[in-house]
Amino acid sequence: MVSEEARLPLDSKSIKGLRTGIIGNIVNFHGVVGSTNELAKEIALSGGEEGTVVVSNKQTKGVGRSGLKWESSEGGLYLSVVLRPNVGREELSTLPLIYSLAISKAISTTYLIETSVKWPNDVLVDGKKVAGVLTQTSGKGDKVDYVIIGIGINVNNPVNKLSHDIRRKSISLSEAAGSDLDRGELLRNLLAFMDLHYHGFLQGAGPQLLEEWSDRCETIGRNVRIEMIDDTIRGSALGIDETGAIMVKQGLDMIRITSDDCVHLR
Numbered sequence: 518m519v520s521e522e523a524r525l526p527l528d529s530k531s532i533k534g535l536r537t538g539i540i541g542n543i544v545n546f547h548g549v550v551g552s553t554n555e556l557a558k559e560i561a562l563s564g565g566e567e568g569t570v571v572v573s574n575k576q577t578k579g580v581g582r583s584g585l586k587w588e589s590s591e592g593g594l595y596l597s598v599v600l601r602p603n604v605g606r607e608e609l610s611t612l613p614l615i616y617s618l619a620i621s622k623a624i625s626t627t628y629l630i631e632t633s634v635k636w637p638n639d640v641l642v643d644g645k646k647v648a649g650v651l652t653q654t655s656g657k658g659d660k661v662d663y664v665i666i667g668i669g670i671n672v673n674n675p676v677n678k679l680s681h682d683i684r685r686k687s688i689s690l691s692e693a694a695g696s697d698l699d700r701g702e703l704l705r706n707l708l709a710f711m712d713l714h715y716h717g718f719l720q721g722a723g724p725q726l727l728e729e730w731s732d733r734c735e736t737i738g739r740n741v742r743i744e745m746i747d748d749t750i751r752g753s754a755l756g757i758d759e760t761g762a763i764m765v766k767q768g769l770d771m772i773r774i775t776s777d778d779c780v781h782l783r
């Protein structure tokens with residue numbers, strides 16, 4: 518049974534002492550919003566500073582990739598960050614992996630709970646989904662105006678509040694730990710790892726981060742089924758390339774699939 522306190526909204530006290538370069542210089546806390554990604558987009562469109570973070574205790578219209586739903590009851594951690602990287606649009610394809618690695622490290626550091634990552638944007642505990650990343654980009658042609666990184670983590674929100682069909686594939690960190698958890702500490706560590714990885718990304722350390730991601734990845738080396746909008750690929754996942762796309766051997770063919778093309782991987 519999760520206590521009332523463990524489900525209360527976070528506030529600025531929870532990130533006291535956070536020292537980051539870009540991400541987290543401004544953090545807005547909310548009790549309930551539609552979607553933190555939508556709020557972050559409004560901030561970006563009205564000229565908001567790079568690194569601005571929106572955190573909410575609950576979302577009524579949380580979204581996943583391809584228009585899927587992200588169920589967001591009280592006690593989870595839901596946040597979005599505004600970025601304005603001075604890079605071409607095609608260079609952004611590694612961000613879902615780089616940020617799922619940041620989540621994985623933040624969870625292990627904060628709670629000593631073992632996590633793994635699943636291509637392209639999931640974080641797992643005991644093989645069940647505990648968190649996901651949604652990257653949304655705006656710009657003209659190859660030019661990037663802003664990128665919103667949205668992150669949802671099941672912390673103190675009970676899994677039995679999730680819809681029936683996803684319950685058995687999902688887990689919350691409080692269930693894994695066997696007690697309510699301090700989300701403020703997780704938020705601080707997450708923003709610190711996100712900031713570190715963002716600097717790494719901008720300074721050309723993407724390949725090292727992808728290597729670290731691969732070390733934590735439970736998808737590589739497995740037989741997978743990847744559902745795309747108009748096709749399904751079945752085969753052996755051999756690895757990822759430098760863009761973060763997955764290479765799958767189907768029969769004699771080697772197929773390269775990007776995270777944008779993938780709806781579901783099983």
Ligand code: BT5
Binds near residue numbers: 586
């Ligand atoms: C994701 O999409 O995993 C990205 C989730 C990003 C959510 C954050 S919350 C803050 C920010 N604001 C938003 O509105 N969104 C972002 P995808 O890989 O498409 O996974 C979606 C699928 O995950 C759904 O179709 C369900 O099967 C499953 N799912 C939904 N809610 C879940 C939950 N709370 N825990 C585990 N699985 C869930």
